[in-house]
Amino acid sequence: MPDQLIVCKGCGFAADEEKRDGETGGAHLLKQLEAKYADWPHKDELTIKTTGCLCICDQPCAIAFVGTGKPTYLFADLDPTTSAADLLTAADLYLDSNDGMVSAYWLPSELQSRRIARIPPAPFGQG
Numbered sequence: 001m002p003d004q005l006i007v008c009k010g011c012g013f014a015a016d017e018e019k020r021d022g023e024t025g026g027a028h029l030l031k032q033l034e035a036k037y038a039d040w041p042h043k044d045e046l047t048i049k050t051t052g053c054l055c056i057c058d059q060p061c062a063i064a065f066v067g068t069g070k071p072t073y074l075f076a077d078l079d080p081t082t083s084a085a086d087l088l089t090a091a092d093l094y095l096d097s098n099d100g101m102v103s104a105y106w107l108p109s110e111l112q113s114r115r116i117a118r119i120p121p122a123p124f125g126q127g
């Protein structure tokens, strides 16, 4: 199963700006991602999915990287107008790592402080 980039379509542009021109920040980010994804060489390895909430609503926009046997990464406080290219760069790193471990130092600089959580894959605590 391909890894996934999950975009929260419910997120605003900022904590105090839910919509701009009738569009949520998450919907705007999704459009930006889809435009770049169309020409992205790793489309077969990672799909873009959406959700209505990632439970970090006070720090929009939020996305998550999810992969089989890999940790889940949650990013928040993303600018929906400028983050798409950096997120696909992060996606490249996630795909390139067999165990999904990606150092914050390898991420584009704008993303380094916006990675909020790394959740280990199940089953956890064996071995």
Ligand code: FES
Pocket (backbone or CB within 6 Å): 008, 009, 010, 011, 012, 052, 053, 054, 055, 056, 057, 058, 060, 062
């Ligand atoms: S609306 Fe995006 S995290 Fe809740």
